[in-house]
Amino acid sequence: MNEIQGIGIGQGVAAGPVIRMAEPLPEPVDRPSHLDAAREEERAKASLAVVADELQRRGARAGGAAKDVLEAQAMMAEDPTLITDVVARLAEGKTAERAVYEAFASFRELLAGMGGYLGERAADLDDVSQRVVAHLLKVPAPGVPDPGHPFVLVARDLAPADTAVLDLEQVLALVTIDGGPTSHTAILAREQSIVAVVGAADAASLADGDQVLVDAEHDVVVVAPDEARLAEARERIAARKLAAEAPVTPGALADGTAVPLLANLGSVAGAAEALRLGAEGVGLFRTEFLFLDAERAPSITEQQEQYTKLLTEFAGKKVVVRVLDAGADKPLAFLNDAEEENPALGLRGIRALRHSETILREQLTALAAADAATEAELWVMAPMIATVEETRYFTALATELGIRTAGVMVEVPAAALLADRVLGACAFASIGTNDLTQYTMAADRLLGTVAQLQSPWHPAVLRLIEEVGAAGARTGTPVGICGEAAADPLLAVVLVGLGATSLSMSPSALADVRASLARYGLDDARAIARAALAAEGAADAKQAAVTAAASATAAREGAP
Known part of the structure; x- marks a missing residue:
């Protein structure tokens, strides 16, 4: 066994095989469009609208803090300043894919430089950009994999749109390489009671199929846990289940x-x-x-x-x-x-x-x-x-x-x-x-x-x-x-x-x-x-x- 340190969210523990989140789409090629600017503008605005609508619908399904986050992302896709920037780049002869990519990247750089709350929103822009480009290219948007069995999801970080709609029957736990204890991933994981360890930099070495134990209480991801460690985890899971089912009483020592x-x-x-x-x-x-x-x-x-x-x-x-x-x-x-x-x-x-x-x-x-x-x-x-x-x-x-x-x-x-x-x-x-x-x-x-x-x-x-x-x-x-x-x-x-x-x-x-x-x-x-x-x-x-x-x-x- 070896342990990867991170920041646990909550008290949960879970074990299972690793499945890695797919890497982001490659940067669209910067080449002249074979369509005129008006047609490219039509394509770009249509895809922006589709993505905004999808984010709104996901938010409505998720509710709670996830709804607020996803609605904020939808507003990014509809932001008039961003759309104006996209249109200006299309006028230079760029494709819709490239114009969207560049406009979002420019805005992302601006937000990242501001730090604080808006600096954190820079990562959300990346997710919206990827979804719009994927729609334009008619390819699946990057998102949570579906291997057909329960798994531990390992990702660089997780977009709010993905965290909000995780299938908790399949995703046993979440491990992110980046992110801090107050990132959107951490906030939504806590709200949905997802077992999670964030900011685990060494999780970058994990590969699909690796067996891990995600122990949020102790801030670690255990690689190839032995039977004794797994047995202890099962006991803790059972104890937490009993506590959750206990009658609700006022807080007291x-x-x-x-x-x-x-x-x-x-x-x-x-x-x-x-x-x-x-x-x-x-x-x-x-x-x-x-x-x-x-x-x-x-x-x-x-x-x-x-x-x-x-x-x-x-x-x-x-x-x-x-x-x-x-x-x-x-x-x-x-x-x-x-x-x-x-x-x-x-x-x-x-x-x-x-x-x-x-x-x-x-x-x-x-x-x-x-x-x-x-x-x-x-x-x-x-x-x-x-x-x-x-x-x-x-x-x-x-x-x-x-x-x-x-x-x-x-x-x-x-x-x-x-x-x-x-x-x-x-x-x-x-x-x-x-x-x-x-x-x-x-x-x-x-x-x-x-x-x-x-x-x-x-x-x-x-x-x-x-x-x-x-x-x-x-x-x-x-x-x-x-x-x-x-x-x-x-x-x-x-x-x-x-x-x-x-x-x-x-x-x-x-x-x-x-x-x-x-x-x-x-x-x-x-x-x-x-x-x-x-x-x-x-x-x-x-x-x-x-x-x-x-x-x-x-x-x-x-x-x-």
Whole structure:
């Protein structure tokens, strides 16, 4: 056996034969067209429309986060700027295939250079381009193979259109060579409970037919596993199945300490499924879906309608809404579309909203109206808070406009280091571990080449979380976790040990986290957290937590 290291998504484990994803189509030949420009334009626009329609239909079938991603890809195929570029290249005598390829490649280069959210979308452009070129050439679009038997899919990375419609009866697990823990592949794999290990660079050496064990919990792909390893995997699969089928109960530690388990949602559409899976409320409702595809800011009435739908679904439960988190890396013409050298450090989050305060006022007004008309417990928080003054600005404005519970997100190390003062100026805090990790480690959370630095297990990140948890205890301020770190069952225990009072995650992770918390008391959680904090790196911290957790379990069961 040999092991390939990567980043596991969730707790799953699966075994089977490798099937490699087909390589992309070759670059279309740059040759003069034998058709006139008008005919080539007709061909190009027809294929762009077909691909856009197919992506829309796939999104409608998939639902959830996949629907949002695929609809965004469909918009790429219909983007007027891209189509204008294609037409201009056709006027130079190029074929439709070559013009589409060049136009998408040019736009891809632009997005990749911008980094952040738009940098990650560059890979999505490649997928759309490949599908359009394939349609023009009348060949199958690159996609998931169908060998006729269950398999482990190994790919450089997986396009959202493919991840969204994977046949989970055939695809036992997913391994990607590129990608990080917050890539689209990872997000969709987590949402669909697909066993996955991403960013496994050495998986490039795997060949069709190789037998592998994909162990997301331990961040490895085991090549040619022996029978003992396979037997252990089968036991874990059976145990997870039992846990998933257990009656849904409120989140709590073994000693009865309550730890509410909440859902991260990107639209109202996911509410029913979150409730079915046992969400006790919403810990992060992202409002960007209302804004990102719009040419103007939605009206107060339009926003109020959507917020009312959400709050009605969660009547009697806590719903934490994040005001618009956008800026230069997610440019909006009506907010801030100025180009910045480093958008992740630019005018984003509360900074962008403060720059265009009318948009913030209208959003808070709509939220307050929805709150008054429903019976949920609405909490509203601001993203990217870095200073005490920003905290006071947001909470004062929110209170003025009728928000009863106003808080902040702790994603910037400065806010964590001044947590006593920040938490003293608001009603609650929620730690966004994705961005907190990015800024602590100076590693773009969407960049696969630095994926190993993006782990929230790193003791530097854990220490900042501990600062916030301790400040929350001293000031009596609730401290939640809404980054995907909360979806890691063992890390969830560590986070509670560091002072988190609630955890919010993708709904598909709720069962695993609920079962994990129930194994340990509060003293255990604190001991496991101390072990992780004492380590020097992320991998060491996770291993130290595993060891401490095993000791806690043995002590509780009276083992020697």
